Amino acid sequence: MKRSNLMVGLLSLLAVFAVAAAFKVAQTVVIPLMIAWLLSYICGPVVNYLVHKRVPLGLAVFFVLVLVLFVCYLGGVFLGGRVRDVLSESPRYISQLNAIYQDATANLDLPEDYLADINWTQQLGPKVAAMSVSVAGFMGNFLGKLTLVLIFLVFMLLGKPYFKYKVAAAFPARQAVQFTEMTASISKQIGQYLVVKVAISGTTGVLVWLALTLLQVEFSLTWGALAFFLNFIPSIGSILASIPPILLSIVQYYPSVWTPIFTAIVLLLIQMTMGNVIEPKIMGDSLNLSPVVILLSLIFFGWMWGMTGALLSVPIAAAIKIVCENIDALKPISILMGSGKQFMKDHGA
Known part of the structure; x- marks a missing residue:
């Protein structure tokens, strides 16, 4: 009996890790699905309230969808403004980093060929430019995943008002x-x-x-x-x-x-x-x-x-x-x- 319980426990553990590995591989689809599931707990009560007030289900879901998009738009505008502000000030901070480096290495007893002057503008300038490209790529990837999240969310919200009736019948x-x-x-x-x-x-x-x-x-x-x-x-x-x-x-x-x-x-x-x-x-x-x-x-x-x-x-x-x-x-x-x-x-x- 103990051996049987041990086998069941080990098999259950292996099953958990197998499912986790499958979810890790399929994260491109699973993550938007999980985010939509989480958002459904926020948006679902709003849809149920509107349906209770005799608003058509499609119109209620459309209203919630527009609200979610509006919040995402405000967040994107805010994030874009903050990133632009930081990037616009990057040359000044790169110059300050150069000064800090010069002061920090001035009193170090290092070989002459080791302590070559480093121009932080040349070192970090391309990285800052690459960072702005990465931010643009991230925003594009985010918009793609957001579209998938919204598709999942719409289907979840359309079925939410009928869920308790389906459970009662099933x-x-x-x-x-x-x-x-x-x-x-x-x-x-x-x-x-x-x-x-x-x-x-x-x-x-x-x-x-x-x-x-x-x-x-x-x-x-x-x-x-x-x-x-x-x-x-x-x-x-x-x-x-x-x-x-x-x-x-x-x-x-x-x-x-x-x-x-x-x-x-x-x-x-x-x-x-x-x-x-x-x-x-x-x-x-x-x-x-x-x-x-x-x-x-x-x-x-x-x-x-x-x-x-x-x-x-x-x-x-x-x-x-x-x-x-x-x-x-x-x-x-x-x-x-x-x-x-x-x-x-x-x-x-």
Whole structure:
């Protein structure tokens, strides 16, 4: 019996990795599908509300689609403006880097043939130009994936108002109620996650923007927006968002070191407090997910789909936990994925 259970466990583990490998290979299609699935939890209530108010389903979906496109357009305009601002100032920062290099190597006792003068304009100028080409290529690739996301989203939204009726017709009454409750729980918890995440990320972005504005670090609005977006990546995103403004402050205020030091202290304080103290506590309570599960899902889906997988890791983990919670044979997995706080309270601890 024990040997049979061990074989089943090993086969299940192999099946998980086989599915993960298949999803990794098919990420061109799977990632837009997962993003559309996530967006359906945001747009679905709007479609259901409009349909409830006797708006035709096609018109309701069209309205939501236009709204999504409008938000994407505003985001693209904002991002394009920030990139142009940074690229337009790049020659000045390249000159400053050249001065920093000359000062740093002036007192070094190096062989004469080793310490050749480096012209940072010649070294970094082509890279800046290549970067602008890369940004243009990224935008083109993004638009292609956005089109696929919108196609998936339209089909999901068109079927959303009829979903509960199909479930009622497809399953016996008891199973239909259980399945409906499970999907409603997934929708509720993912909605909570998105609301809390947007609130925390928005607060983090505003704090970073205000702090850098007070410290007079250039492009403070850009770094605030970067903090907002990267904060959607659990744990490490908040740290990654602190690196560019700290490096920029070093170049901007050279040879002074005090402003870069203050910048590093303030940013790391904001990011560590919001990203590693407040956020895990709120997210653990709202989704009832263990911090270890959040970290492992971040690593696993980050390996599978890169940054997009890191962004989707927590909603997918929450959905898996809820599904396991509603299947008797998988309830132990759901309990292990939870934070465990309710069991500690039950024991009076």
